[in-house]
Amino acid sequence: MNDRTNLYQILEANDRFISEQAYKSYQTDKFPDKRIVILTCMDTRLVELLERAMGISQGQAKIIRVAGAQVHHPFGSVMHSILIAVHMLEADEVIVVGHHDCGMQSVGKEIFVDRMMQRGISEHTIRTMEHAGIELDRWLRKFDNIYDSVRSTVSIVKNHPFLEEAGIPVHGLVIDPQTGKLELVVDGYVD
Template sequence: MTTLAQIVQANREFVKEFAGQHLYETGHAISKFPNRHLAIFTCMDTRLVDFLEPAMGIKRGEVKIIKNAGNTITDPFASSIRSLLVAIFELGVKEIMVIGHLDCGMSHSNAEDLTKKMLMRGISADAIKMVEEELKIWLDHFHDPVENVKATVYKIRSNPLIPKDVPVHGLIFNPDNGVIEIIEDGYQLIERCS
């Protein structure tokens, strides 16, 4: 059975529970507005799925979660920043947490190796040339998850489109035991900048 078929089968079993009822009738409906007014920008690592949120005491409907490889921002108007802008200005987010994690695969990646793998899979050299510099900026500067969190907090905090009254915190998560440590306290950052 293909992965797609497995997902569709699991979905059919899941929705049988509601037997045609609207989610509002079952008590499972959740607002699109995060009731904790919090956005989390984190990594797409599989070890964080169903682990990071419970480790933080977060439930469905409480936060906006934005993910990408290595929770990195390479451009002041990248999609992650655009998502944060929508979260702040349209969905009521008042606080941001950047959460990196130990043993991040991005710290072992580099542009040269990724380029070789892309070429081996049939991606044309001309197509790669279009993103070559971006790959170097993105992959070749990520060596330490803690330093990456600090850099990402700085990029969000200093972005002219992010309101100065929005605290941007930096945390590091251990995917082996669920421990979270504070790297940057956004409240203190606001005080220092005021």
């Protein structure tokens, strides 16, 4: 457990931000100037690195960050955000950006359950959820290879019934979380 001061530090930083009017250099509207939506991982190493490494600045892209940069369910919240970006907010290209050394590569059910129990979640609760139909194996499935994971998510997005006929290019990239180097995995203009 941390010392429970993060929230107050954030609020103090916010007071300074507002009083210095630092927000003025960030002002833009809700539509992405480059008309792209990026799906990437929530990894802390990518917090600013990803945008800098891709030459993206404030106001240019919609960015969705979820563990593993994956779409698991075609009608889950990640896909929902992509569809909103395309149909409501003028994005007309999707870029999936996975990264090397992703934490989701090794997180499976066993280790996740173990960590939950260390945090005080009881075995009873875990069993109850499993009996209620929550398939932890499926929900927490890990991936072995980042390239396959990116290709799989690109395919789910590209072939989504609410996107396919719109002809939206869906690209796949892998980023190095140390250097920001990008590798092209799927070129949505040609694939």
